[in-house]
Amino acid sequence: MPTFFDHLETRTPDQRESDLMAALPQQVAHAQAHSAAFAEILAGVLPANIRDRTALAQLPVTRKHELLERQQAQRAQDPFGGFSTLAFGEHMPRVFASPGPIYEPEGAARDYWRMARAMFAAGFRPGELIHNCFSYHFVPAGSMMERGAHAIGCTVFAGGTGQTEQQVQAMAELKPAGYIGTPSFLKIILEKAQDMGVALPSVKKAMFGGEAYPPSLHQWFAERGIAGSQCYATADLGLIAYETSAHQGLVTDEHVVVEIVRPGTGDPVPMGEVGELVVTSLNPDYPLIRFGTGDLSAFLPGHCPSGRTAPRIKGWLGRADQTTKVRGMFVHPAQVADIARRFDQVVKARLVVTGEMANDQLCLKVETHHASETFSEALATAVRDITKLRASIECLPVGALPNDGKVIEDARSYQ
Numbered sequence: 001m002p003t004f005f006d007h008l009e010t011r012t013p014d015q016r017e018s019d020l021m022a023a024l025p026q027q028v029a030h031a032q033a034h035s036a037a038f039a040e041i042l043a044g045v046l047p048a049n050i051r052d053r054t055a056l057a058q059l060p061v062t063r064k065h066e067l068l069e070r071q072q073a074q075r076a077q078d079p080f081g082g083f084s085t086l087a088f089g090e091h092m093p094r095v096f097a098s099p100g101p102i103y104e105p106e107g108a109a110r111d112y113w114r115m116a117r118a119m120f121a122a123g124f125r126p127g128e129l130i131h132n133c134f135s136y137h138f139v140p141a142g143s144m145m146e147r148g149a150h151a152i153g154c155t156v157f158a159g160g161t162g163q164t165e166q167q168v169q170a171m172a173e174l175k176p177a178g179y180i181g182t183p184s185f186l187k188i189i190l191e192k193a194q195d196m197g198v199a200l201p202s203v204k205k206a207m208f209g210g211e212a213y214p215p216s217l218h219q220w221f222a223e224r225g226i227a228g229s230q231c232y233a234t235a236d237l238g239l240i241a242y243e244t245s246a247h248q249g250l251v252t253d254e255h256v257v258v259e260i261v262r263p264g265t266g267d268p269v270p271m272g273e274v275g276e277l278v279v280t281s282l283n284p285d286y287p288l289i290r291f292g293t294g295d296l297s298a299f300l301p302g303h304c305p306s307g308r309t310a311p312r313i314k315g316w317l318g319r320a321d322q323t324t325k326v327r328g329m330f331v332h333p334a335q336v337a338d339i340a341r342r343f344d345q346v347v348k349a350r351l352v353v354t355g356e357m358a359n360d361q362l363c364l365k366v367e368t369h370h371a372s373e374t375f376s377e378a379l380a381t382a383v384r385d386i387t388k389l390r391a392s393i394e395c396l397p398v399g400a401l402p403n404d405g406k407v408i409e410d411a412r413s414y415q
Helices: 013-034 036-041 064-073 116-121 141-152 164-174 183-196 215-222 333-341 373-387
Strands: 094-098 102-106 129-132 155-158 178-181 205-208 227-234 238-243 250-252 256-261 275-281 291-297 324-326 329-331 346-356 359-368 392-396 408-410
Touching (some): 064 291, 129 141, 164 183, 183 205, 227 250, 333 373, 373 392
Antiparallel strands (some): 275 291
8 A cells, every 4th residue: 555645745845845936926826816805915916026935924924813804894795705716606515614703615626625635644545434523514624524535535424523322333333444533522432432332443543633632642542542643724724734653743735835933923933933823825716825823833853754755843832812911901912023023132022921910010021142221121112112011121041931932921810
């Protein structure tokens, strides 16, 4: 049996980067011509100039709340807010709704969400039955997995969520090769099967998504003979990254350009630093250019031991939107970034909120090589100018702040 889903997974890094960068100008031009939203967002951009990561990083980041706002503003005319290049009909078989609601189109491509690659890496092969326990209701998760399974050549049992005893019965009688869904629900199914005295020996592999998959749960499944791996996908972008049998980070999909930027900005961070995942999709039906996922992660150095050569990320490390309320005022990560941009001496900044409710204390901690009283005074002035709040200043040596992606840390006591 083949080790890799296709030849794309073993391209040299240089060849992959060359291919992705060659596709960027066409995707930008396509988005400008066929997506009303990106015609506005990218107004004045010359697609031919967007041919490397430096040029890509100059384009604005579109975050999920902005996508929702555009959809809400244009709901009567276009439920997709101008982002979809498709219209209702044969080229858009389904529409889904995520919380918001945000409406997502599903195109007609066989593996529209590109999930087959992740399933193949999880061990699924043609001719197998997959028990799919992602929801088929409103959200696209169930369909995402089903279409990926069909693209591999698998049959799917549409288990959906809930009805645990019926899930056990179906698994016992249909004998699927594996499970796809959240790890917590498979654990519930297996515990219910044990209570019922029903063996499920056929389930040897699983691909998880939708929630955290900690090492303790990985070990729990391994003790029961199930090889579990995880994938990272969203309803906007489809597959972003997936785990292999090496279990050393998540390998990025072959049809997306992944950046990691400082929260509140569009500025890429150095290799290994935690920041917000920003993804450019090469999907022509829903061409999201520099879409901010709101999730934190970091690139891992080197390549996956499985032989796949695409960049790897650490996986989900938290949320990038750290907006908090201080003394009745909202403070946003973008404001911390604006403060830092005023000073070339600032390498990294973090605003820390301490104290008890109604007695908030602010401290701006900055990494710098150039600490001085004058510099601290200028920073304090900038904080007041941008946030309308007063803060103390703490200058730290470069590398002193944690590598966790936080630019606002809420350390208040809420007791």
